[in-house]
Each structure stands twice: as structure tokens, then as C-alpha cells.
Amino acid sequence: MKQSDLFSSSTNFRSAFEAGLFTMLGNEGLGTFILACANATFDHDIYRVMEGDLRALFTAKMGFYQQMLEKGYQITDSDEDLLVFLKMAAIGFEALDITEDRSIDGWNVQFNHLRAFRPRRLTAEATTGIRAEYDKNCFNFNKPFLQSEKLWEGDLMGREISLFYNKYPFAELHTLLVPERNRGLPQFLTEVDHRYSWQVVESLADSIPGVGIGYNAYGALASINHLHLQMFIRETPMPVASSQWQHNGGGRAYPARCERFDDADVAWQRIEEFHQQEIPYNLLYLPGRLYCFPRLSQGTHPVPAWSSGLTWCEMSGGMLTFNRDDFERLDSNTIEQALAETSLK
Known part of the structure; x- marks a missing residue:
């Protein structure tokens, strides 16, 4: 598709x-089945259409893997x-529960059952600094088995882009935008990347209302050290965009340190300061503005x-939970x- x-x-x-997603159901790979299942259980409308096919494939794969394991055969899936x-x-x-959302005092809380099964990868590690070199031997978007998980690949506003499905989504129409994938760029935002992110959401805003980009810096819960931006299309604004907060002109202080920028140049100057001071951060790009969350390093x-x-989503006010008790109990x-305990004071 163009x-x-x-x-x-x-x-x-x-x-x-x-x-x-329907095309992926025709693939034999286990990864594409899990991706289709996770994206369907996130969206009630998609699940309603795909439920029968997903159930049938689940049963077939159960039988296949049971037989393989009983006979001691090697399984080639990751x-x-x-x-x-x-x-x-x-x-x-x-x-498997369908994802649910509720609002409490202006915060969004989500129960995301299947996402609870995902590997934590880099997020489980304490990191040093805000940058590490790309390592082709670690999990990255160039792995051959991941290529079937792409939605689209091509030129987007002057850069070669691989657009992957988020395998375990937590936002509407959630994709991972990987610039110049084969270059093996680390998860470290350059000025080019920052201006590109700003341009993408601003340029697409008219045709795709609700578009935004989230970014987790290395050391700020980025799960993969391969440059990627998290694009989503959300019908309602993230809580951080509410007019009640001081950073938006309101009277209420946000519980985490949040800096809003309406100018790409000024925003980059601030990000550069974080780089120089080795302060990890999360970002939320919305059309014409950026919310920046300097925070403590993961593992500290x-x-x-x-x-x-807490990733860019939680820092922006969208809380993810993985069991129903926490979902119902969170206040x-x-x-x-x-938010206060994660934020840089």
C-alpha cells in the first residue's frame, strides 16, 4: 500500500x-498468531470479527505443539x-480477557490481560547512562522472524520507515515506527529524530485526528535498544493534555515533573540538556506540542x-494493569x- x-x-x-491482522492468520508462524490475538483482544470490534478464526487456530496450534513436545522434536519458533x-x-x-478501560479522577486505567504475558526484555534490567550501542545479537527489529509482523514499509516524509504492529498493544491502532531499520540505530534520540517525530504528528493531524507518538529513552523503560517511535491514534486525549494542569494553563500541579513545549527548537534544546546531564526521559508528541517527562533511571x-x-503512557496518565484485582482497586x-516516585525531582 502506498x-x-x-x-x-x-x-x-x-x-x-x-x-x-487477517492476513497474519494465514501465516504459519506462532509470532504472527500471538500478535493477531493480542491486537484483537485489545479491540472489541476486531475481536468480534476474528474470534472464531483465532479460537480455531489456537486449538490447532495446541495440538501441534503438544505432539511436538511429546515426541521430543525441536520447535523452530522463537x-x-x-x-x-x-x-x-x-x-x-x-x-483470555478483552482489554478494559476505566476513568478515575481524570486518569485512565487499563486492564490488559495478554500484555501481562510478554517478556520484559530490557525493561527488567538496571541500565547505566542514557545510551548504549546497538547490538545485532540482542532483540531488534532486523530479526528475520519479525519481518512478518510489519504493517507497512516505505518512504514517510523523506525517511525510509518500517511500520510494525505493536505485538502487545496498549493504545489504539498501536504501531512501532522504525526509521531506517537496517542502519541499526540505537534508542537514542537525535535532533533529526526529534524534528521528524514533531513533523509526522503535525503533518498527519488533519487526515488522522488523534495521532500521536510516544517515546521511551534508553533507561526510561525502552524495551528494545533499536530506534523506534510508538505511534497511536487515540479518540480521546491522554490525561496529561487536560486543561486542568498547570503546564496547560490550569491551576493544578501535575504529580510528575512535566514540561510542555510548543516549539520544536526550544524542545530540542531541553532534550539536549537531558542528554548532557544523562537524564532519562519519556516523551509524548502531539500535533504542535511535546510533553517531556524527565525521570529516574529504571532499576533505581x-x-x-x-x-x-512507568513508560511514556503511564507518565502521560494512562495506567496499565495486568490483573483484574489491580484494575478494580487502583485509585x-x-x-x-x-508518578511522583518515578519523576525526577
Whole structure:
């Protein structure tokens, strides 16, 4: 599909997004099945259409892997995908919950069952500094088994882009935008990357309302040290964009340190200061503005028991939970305390 078609409207983007998921059901790979299942269980409308096919494939794969393991045959799927599928198999297809959301005092709380099964990768490690060299031997977007998980590849506003599905989405129409994938760029934002992110959301805003980009710096819960931007299309604004907050002209102080920029040049000067001081950060790009969250490095402070760590989504007010008890129990005081404890003072 050409760029002009894919990004010409929200309807076209969603149609291509859904069509790609159906195409993946025809692949034999375990990774594409898990991806299709995770994206379907995130979206009620997609799940309603795909449920029957997903259930049938789940049953078939259960039988296949059971037979392979009983006979001691080697399984060629990635260990990561196999572990996730075995977790799914342990509870059964019928027990997979559809993602739910609720609002509490202006915060968004999400119960995302299947995402709880994902490997934590780099987020489980304490990191040093805000940059590490790209390592082709670590998990990255050039791995051959990941190439079937792309939605689109081509030129987007002057850069060669690989647009992957987020395998375990937590935002609407969630994709991973990987610039110049084969160059093996580390997860370190350059001025070119910053201006490109600003340009993409600003340029697409008219044709795709609600478009945004999230970014986790190395040391700020980036799960892969291969440059990627998290693009999403959200019908309602993230809580951080609410007019009640001081950074948006309101009277209420945001519980985490949040800096808003309406100028790309000024925003880059601030990001450069973070780089010089080796301060990790999360970013949220929205049309014509940027929210920046300087924060403590991962592994240097306790992670809330209900969370796997606060990324750009949580810092922007969208809390992810992985069991129903936490989903129902989480309150605004607990949320605000977690934001404050993660934030750079």
C-alpha cells in the first residue's frame, strides 16, 4: 500500500491495520498468531470479527505443539513466542480477557490481560547512562522472524520507515515506527529524530485526528535498544493534555515533573540538556506540542506492584494493569504517588 493511501484518513489506516491482522492468520508462524490475538483482544470490534478464526487456530496450534513436545522434536519458533503461547495454553483461549478501560479522577486505567504475558526484555534490567550501542545479537527489529509482523514499509516524509504492529498493544491502532531499520540505530534520540517525530504528528493531524507518538529513552523503560517511535491514534486525549494542569494553563500541579513545549527548537534544546546531564526521559508528541517527562533511571527506584514500570503512557496518565484485582482497586492517590516516585525531582 502506498503512503498516500495508508495515511490519507483514519478510516484507511484502520482498514489497512485490520486487513493486515487477517492476513497474519494465514501465516504459519506462532509470532504472527500471538500478535493477531493480542491486537484483537485489545479491540472489541476486531475481536468480534476474528474470534472464531483465532479460537480455531489456537486449538490447532495446541495440538501441534503438544505432539511436538511429546515426541521430543525441536520447535523452530522463537523461545519468546513459545513461552508466551505456553502461558496462553495454561489458561486456555476462553480465559483470555478483552482489554478494559476505566476513568478515575481524570486518569485512565487499563486492564490488559495478554500484555501481562510478554517478556520484559530490557525493561527488567538496571541500565547505566542514557545510551548504549546497538547490538545485532540482542532483540531488534532486523530479526528475520519479525519481518512478518510489519504493517507497512516505505518512504514517510523523506525517511525510509518500517511500520510494525505493536505485538502487545496498549493504545489504539498501536504501531512501532522504525526509521531506517537496517542502519541499526540505537534508542537514542537525535535532533533529526526529534524534528521528524514533531513533523509526522503535525503533518498527519488533519487526515488522522488523534495521532500521536510516544517515546521511551534508553533507561526510561525502552524495551528494545533499536530506534523506534510508538505511534497511536487515540479518540480521546491522554490525561496529561487536560486543561486542568498547570503546564496547560490550569491551576493544578501535575504529580510528575512535566514540561510542555510548543516549539520544536526550544524542545530540542531541553532534550539536549537531558542528554548532557544523562537524564532519562519519556516523551509524548502531539500535533504542535511535546510533553517531556524527565525521570529516574529504571532499576533505581521501586516499581509499583501493580505495574511493570512507568513508560511514556503511564507518565502521560494512562495506567496499565495486568490483573483484574489491580484494575478494580487502583485509585488516584496510588497513581499520583507512583508518578511522583518515578519523576525526577
